[in-house]
Amino acid sequence: MALIHGGQLQQVAEQYQIPMSEWLDLSTGIAPISYPIPDIPLSAWQQLPQRSPELIAAAKQYYQCSALVVTNGSQAIIKALPELYRQQNSLAHNVYLPERGYKEHAHAWKTAGYQLHFYQTLLPDITTILPNSVLVVINPNNPTGQFFAPSVIKQYHEKICQLNGLLVLDEAFMDVMPSKQSYCPHLHRNNITDTISDSGHIMVLRSFGKFFGLAGIRIGFLIADNAWCERFNNLLGPWQVNGPAQVIAAQALNDSAWQTQQKSQLTALRKVQEKSLWQAFSQTLVSDIQGCDLFLTLRFHQAEHAEKIYHLLCQQGVYCRLADEQDTLRFGITTEKSLKRLINACTLAQKTISSG
Template sequence: MALLHGGQLQQMATRYQVPVDEWLDLSTGIAPLSYPIPAVPLHYWQQLPQLAPHLNLAARDYYQCQNILVTNGSQSIIKALPNLWRQYNQQSNKVYLPAKGYKEHEHAWASAGYNICYYHDELPAKTDLSEHCVLVVINPNNPTGKLFTQTEICQYQKTIKEINGLMVVDEAFMDVIEPDQSITSFVNNTDHHTLVLRSFGKFFGLAGIRIGFLITSDYWQRAFSEHLGPWQVNGPAQYIAELALKDKIWQQQQRENLHQLRLQQEALLRDVLGSEIIAEVVSTNLFITLSFNQLVIAKLLHELLCKLGIYVRLTDEQTSLRFGITTKANFPRLVDALLQAKIQLKK
């Protein structure tokens, strides 16, 4: 069964009878400001996509890593990994996953028959990790915002290697973390026990071109490349991504803009809803997650906002709402909808 995610705007439009073009979609963690699409040379549209050495070099420089595989997003890697790992290590049967987090990881491992063990705010004790296990870390976590330091993750990286396990680090939202806590520079060509997933679309605001990166050893690059087959990433996407990854000036401006928008939007949410409704706010510069004083509020507020054409993400536990970052132009509409919803909550 397919999992529910943010970004399913057509379904929401049908459900709430609000035309698609009348929604304010805050259901994803995709930047509201996107890298400007350049004119793409015609041959990228006419030819089958080839291996792009210049994109590879640009990605290795941006992610500060030795080896990288260009993919059509993280999802194909997440789905293929359990069976490929079983081929590599048939003794592995236990996977440690965050209790709250991107559920496609859990879905993939559970569907492949692995035993799932959950951890909560902190990583499981290194002494509790079993031989041959898999440890999945979403860093920073979506939607909780929990961030583990580079030092912490590298300590676990060493332990996982010692027990012949696998560590999967999903760094989809790492681009906006300063100072950088990524472990991409700590993955070398002989390390068959670490995989790092990086997203392109979220920070660059271009999720529609479906491109991502896997940082790992040559062994896993070959294994995934053979499994996924040729032509995974279209030529225009590769061309755009190469330019974006090289554009350091735009990247710095994007970080500054997202930071300011997040601060302003977070203040807006606090001011409108107030401490009588909000219990906790956690955030990155790509999303803001609200928890509430009463558990029922998240579901009620989600429903009220949807009826007003404001699409936010109700977490899987239905106890929190995650708001994607939007632009200042949309602030008045968001405030108006929140005020209307707040009145309804008090009835």
């Protein structure tokens, strides 16, 4: 069964009987400012897409790595990985995953018959990880914003190598963190210790659409050793990514001036939005706001308030993401112009709750 994510505006608009064009959709963590679409040569539309050396070079430079696969979104890797991993390691049965996090990971491993072990805010106790296990880390986590520094990831990487397992790092939202925080540059260095070969025991997933505000073009990357890249290339086949999307992504990944500006704009918008949300909601209602520069997640003293506020906001045409657990709300970062509308709607929701 398909999982529910943010971005299902059509369905929500029907449910609340408000035309789609009238909604403020903050249900995803996609940047509200998009990379400007460049002129696209006619050949990119006319020809079957080929591997673009420009895109691959731009991506290697941007992610600071020496081997990668361009995919139709990192979701393509998430879905295909469990079966492919079974072919590499027939002893792999256990997967550790964050209890809260992008649910497609758990869904994929469960569907493939693996045994799931959920960890909470901290990574699983390193001494208890079973041999041949897979450890999935979403860094920073969506929706909790929990972040693990490269030094912590390195400890787990070493341990997973010793255990003949696989570390899957999902860095879909990493672009908004300081660049040193990504683990990508550590992948293709020499072995992490003198004695352990780390090759094949780690992969990083990167998502293009979120930071560049172009989720519709569906591009993602797998960063891994050559053997993993070859396996995925063979599995996914040709024409994974369409020609126009490759042209846009190559230009965007090369455009460091735009990236710097986007980062500082998102940081500024996030700060204002976080402050405004704290002002709109009383501290007796909201207990905590976490996230990153692409989304903010609100926790409530009483879990049931999340669902109530979700409905009160939807009634005003403001769509945020109610967690599957029904106890937190995630808001994408929005522009200054739309922030007013969001805050007015939140203030009204707060009043309704207080008077109820």
